[in-house]
Amino acid sequence: MDSNLLRPKDYDSDIADLVRREIGDSSLDIAALPRAMDIAKWDARDLIRTMMPVLTSFSGMLSDLLALYERIDATRTHKDNLHISYEFETGDAIDDQLAPFRERVQRTQTVLRRIDAFQFDHEYAWKSPLAERADKLHHHAHDAAVNLLGLESVAAASEWPFASEIPAPLIENPSLVHLVTRLRQVIVAALDKFSELGPTVGTMRPSHDQTDDSPDLRILAGDLWWLTEIGIMSLVPDLFAELSADESAKLVQAQLRWLERFWVASTITAEQRIEELADVLRLPYWGKRPDLYSAWVAAAIDAALVPGRLSFDVTDGVLAFPFRATLLARIDTANGAVELWTEKRFQATGLKGKGRVNHIQPDYVLINGAAPNKVIGVIEAKQYLNSKNHGDTAHDYAHNLSDAEVFIVAHGPLGQRTLNKVAPADRKRVSLHPQVRPGSRSATKTFADRLVALLPTPFEQQPGPQAEVYVPGPSEGVHTIWARRAGPAAELQGQRELLGGTVALRWMTAVHDLDLHLIEAETGDLVYHGNLTSAHAELGGDRFYGGPEVALFHPTGKAISIEVHLFSSDVPNVSNAAPVVTITTLRGTMTLLPRAGAGSRASIWHVATIEPDGGIVLGESIESRE
Structure with missing residues (x-):
């Protein structure tokens, strides 16, 4: 701060907020932060660890933008010469070229690899010496945490936002201040990691809904490990109340050793860490990262869609983000x-x-x-x-x-x-x-x-099974595509009647997730978002906020059951999501709505069964005449 590398009153206000949260006082004035860090017995390592979420995000934004620029550059004749121009305000611009930008990104990545990184081990996380002492003394850590956070009950913890402020417990014993600082540091770092999977325990996406490379995080969050540790932090004065000075010192050291294992040890000295971090803070992009975030969102848009769907406008070798x-x-x-x-x-x-x-x-x-x-x-x-x-x-x-x-x-x-x-x-x-x-x-x-x-993907861009398919509505084109996939034999034999048809599910856009299921009645083979393709059907992918989810069905001489499953908590039952299912074959189109009281359970609507001869037997449905 003295060297002006960190500017908490300006573009580093996010870091000031992280320091306040780490210390436990959201009302601290900027001028009071250095004194507060001294009282909490912080050193440079503590500040760097507190900054890690911002540093990691900054490095990630640069890396994602680099990947986007390299993809754009690969489509050009003169490669590795792409010019990038950011104008954050009128007349305030940063110009760069791909090669030097790549060097800056790689340098930032190297620095972060050499700084302490937070890590988790599910079994180790439960071996806190203080937690063991709390159990021995019959202290209830969850109850202590509920009181500290002002929750109604332990059950309410599942809806407590991970980004919430954590009040600081009153610690009068100076010898315990450093211990609580390090414990709080681990808790806050863990909550930041948990927030990557969802804002609360109750809203974490299920593992089948994403590539889940953090099973330990999911388990620890769901088992309320973090609530236990917040409670332990609150109980620190009680846990040391009856110990001798020697016993207290030993317990403090044991707990500090346990806490230190949550950090991958840096391979360089503290002085080197500060020097290398200063290099990152001097990058022209660092002070502009609130604006750089807007450019990164373009990379997020590109990543959300099928690769190559965005055709970027590059004029005279310049990709411009002007104001x-x-x-x-x-x-x-x-x-x-x-x-x-x-x-x-x-x-x-x-x-x-x-x-x-x-x-x-x-x-x-x-x-x-x-x-x-x-x-x-x-x-x-x-x-x-x-x-x-x-x-x-x-x-x-x-x-x-x-x-x-x-x-x-x-x-x-x-x-x-x-x-x-x-x-x-x-x-x-x-x-x-x-x-x-x-x-x-x-x-x-x-x-x-x-x-x-x-921005649904054009159907013709989907090459075959397992692709995400979107069908805008019933049409002869659906059957043409099925014929192409079935092969020339089917076309030559004129087997269009065997090519089935489509099932489309739509629902109200305010509801996050309904799922279309097609089940072959005899074998039980299931096509849904977790298994897009089987012999009897092919689902075009998981859709959200109204869909549509569309499946192509291919009769195999067996009946096919159609179900709609509610997979979000926006509404109490599937009917309240206002689902509409449209079934189309060469015989025509039928639009179905759930009848009153539909659902053997609140989360499932049994729509209909498509018979082997193509007939449709209604389940818990009525036909719309609109």
Whole structure:
């Protein structure tokens, strides 16, 4: 701070917030932070460890942008000479080229590998000496944590946001301050890791819904290990109350050794760590990372869609992110071409956001390529600065762009009342996406799912089984595609009647996840999001927020049962999600709705059975005549 490498009053306010959270006092003034760190007996290593979430995110943003730039460069004739230009404000620009940018990214990655990294081992995490003493004394750590956090009960912990503040317990014994500091450090680092899988225990994505390379994290979070350790931290004075000085010293050292094992030891000295970290803090991008986050969201958009669907606009070898309306890329979708624009301005009325008079200017705008004035989506990206204005932004965009899906994408948390500022009639078009950042798999996938639903992949781009398929509606084209996949023999024999048809599931967009299941009745073979292809059917992939989920079915001489499963907690039962299933064969189309009281269980709607001869026997359904 003295050397001006860290600027907590400016672009490093996020680091100041992390320090406050680590210390346990969210009201600390910037000027009081150094004194507070001294009282907590911090050293340089403690500050660096506290900064790790920001450093890791920064490195991840650079790495993801590098991957995007290299993909774009690979499509050009003159490779490795791509010029990148960022204009964060009018006249405030950073220009770079691919080769030196790659060197900076690699340097940042090297520095982070040489700094302490947080690690988990499920079995080791439960071997806390203080937890063992608490058990011996019959202290209830969960109850202590519930009191400290102000929860109603242990059960309420499943909905406690991992990003919440943790009050600091009162520690009067100076010899225990350092111990509590190190324990709190591990707890906060663990909560940050847990948040990558979901904002709370109750909202963590199930392992089959993503590539789960962190089973220990999932188990520890679900078993409320973190709540135990928060309770232990609160109980520290009681756990040492009856010990002699010698016994206390031994227990402190044992606990510190246990805590230190959560960190991969650095291979360099403290002085070297500080010097190498200073190199990262001097990068021109470091001070611009709230704005760099907006550029990173372009990489997140690209990653969400099938590789290559975004065709970026490179003019004279320059990929530009200017602070003015610019066509950044084009996207092929099942509904036609879409243009991705940056900083496009629109006339606006009824604005709540400060600083705007009569216009709005979203970070990204998705426009129907066939109708230049039709905006189908806007994406606003915010890192930390001005985070209180998200509700105003959501209101202004939804109010003035009446046909657009509004995505509010934030690096950190979003306030619970953000949507309250949006008119009730507009809220179904607004989605909030907190914690979307490198490494935050759950939040990033939720954003990607919603984006894919808005920009569905053209069916013809899907080469075969296991691909994500989107069918916009029943058509002869479906059967042509089935014939192509069945092979020339089927076409020559004129077996079009055996090529089946389609089943499409749609539901209300406010509900996150319903799943279409097709079960071959005799064998029990199941096609669903976890098994996209079988002999009797092929599902086009998992869809969210209204779908559609579409399957092609191929009769095999056996009956096929169709079910819809509720897989989210947005509504109490599947019928409340307003599902609609459309079954199409060469004989025609049937649209089905759940009948009153449908569902042998609240989470399953038994829709219909497709008989071997193509007939449809209704289950818990009625046919829509609309």
